[in-house]
Amino acid sequence: MTEKLYYSDPYIKEAKANIIDIIEENGKIEIVLDRTIFYPEGGGQPSDMGYIDDIPVVHVRIKDSVIYHEVTEKPETKEVICKLDFKRRFDHMQQHSGEHVLAGTFYRLFKGNNKGFRLGENYVTIDIDIKVMTDEIIEEAEREANKSIYEDIEVEAIFSENGNIEGIPVRKEVSVDKNIRVIKMGDVDCCACGGTHVKRTGEIGIIKILKTEAYKGMTRVYFNCGERALKDYEQKNNIIKTLKKIYSSEEDLIIDKALRQKSELDEVKKSLSLMKKKIAEIIARSADIKDNKYFFIYDDLDFETLLLMEDILKEKTDSLVLGSLIDKRVTANTKDIDFNMGRFFKENINNYRGKGGGPKDKAQGVFDDEQGLKDFAELLKSKI
Ligand SMILES: [Zn+2]
Known part of the structure; x- marks a missing residue:
């Protein structure tokens, strides 16, 4: 059995050890040491990394x-x-000890049990068996958990070889009956755990809940601790700084400004779509339809307007092709039962740096460049 130096002192950064076995299998090399400072993946905590003789x-x-x-x-x-x-x-x-503080706080204040823990690359999650978690619960848990950090409580690791943990108030039932390790943080939390922890809660620095979501009848809580939370704060602060510039506004007025701009934009969009409809009607009405065919590539109308025109023009024509150079898109219709529009698009559009297709009587396409669209449209015109 390997001596677990990461338990006797989780702050050891370097140590000598002896190799007792080397296993080579399927191109993988694994070393067994007599003692190790490397924590093996388990209990929600990822594996340590580092070097053995600079390897x-x-x-x-x-x-x-x-x-x-x-x-x-x-x-x-x-x-x-x-x-x-x-x-x-x-x-x-920092993340693991923070997880104990937060899970312990949910248990202490709201009788919420933690049913799952994952320490991911970007955030930590716990699954608390409270179905609906209000903002008040989340805020109070976060506030109380951070208070336990300010109090800088000692983190004790209690080890029971024979499994007797009588009198130790663990919050969760212990699944093993021997070699039990309990992590106790004053009255804040007490839970069996095999992970590595900080010496005192103060080292966690901060616990910040990022979001929550419903998960299998429970609530999944996403959070960050310590330096991760600081980095997250830096990032968010940079976002605020950029928004302040964009809106030429102080921090507390950004939301008001953004909401005002959004409702203005909604109004503009509404009147723009009314205008597009009007324009589509006017142009469609004056379209020069010859032999029940209409073909036109517009350089000043967007595709949305062309689709509105198409609705009107397809009733008046047997074959219709409308293109927008603004959006580099084409829409086409035909009533000719001997011509398969969708197949024509599918078989030819690739040669013109475009993509598209559709059923027998109509098709749409989008092109990488204007020339591709124009050349494809000319070819289509010659066929219908
Ligand atoms: Zn743990």
């Missing part, structure tokens, strides 16, 4: 109490120097 450790796993370190090549000596990617590890410690 990258890409993943660490545990199986039947043996810890396997996957490395990119074989070390040359039996005695090796292990170096931990401590930035990654400390991030995991």
Whole structure:
């Protein structure tokens, strides 16, 4: 069994160890050491990374109490120097300890049990068995959890080899009956856990809930702790700074300004679509239809207007082709039962740097460039 140095002191960044086994299988090299500072993936916490004799450790796993370190090549000596990617590890410690504080707070204040924990690359989630979580609950839990950080409570790891944890008030039933490790944070939380934790809650820095969503009759809570939360704050602050410039506005007035602009834009869109309808009617009415055919490529009308025109013109024509150079799109209709419009588009449009198709009597296409559209339309004109 490997001695777990990450338990005796989770702050060790470097240590010597001896290789006791090397397993090579399917091109994968895994090393077993007599002692390790690398935490193996488990209990929702990802694997540590780092170096063994300057060889990258890409993943660490545990199986039947043996810890396997996957490395990119074989070390040359039996005695090796292990170096931990401590930035990654400390991030995991901040997130994991923060998770205990937050889950413990939901339990203490609202009797919500945590049924799932994932420490992801960008955020952490817990699944709390409260079906509907109000904004008040979320805000209070976040506030209280952060208070527990300000109080800088000691994080204790209690280990019971024989599994006797009587008198230790764990919030969750323990699934193993031997070698139980309990993480206790004063009165804030007490829970069996095999992860790595900070020494005191103050090191978590901050817990920020990002969002919640309904999940299998529970609520999934997304949050960040420590430096992740700071980075998130930096990013959001940059967004606010940019919005302040865009709206030439102070922070507290941005939302008002954005809402006002949105309703103005809605009005403009409404009148624009009325105008397009009017324009479509006028142009369609004066269209020069010859032999029940109408063919025109417009450089000043958008595709939306052409579709409105199409509605009117298709009643008056047997064959109709309308193109917009603004949107580089074409729409076509035919009543000729001997001509398959959809197939014509499908078979020819690729040669003109376009994409499109449709059923037998109508089709639409979009082109990469104007020339492609014009040439395709000429070809179509010669066929209908
Ligand atoms: Zn845990």
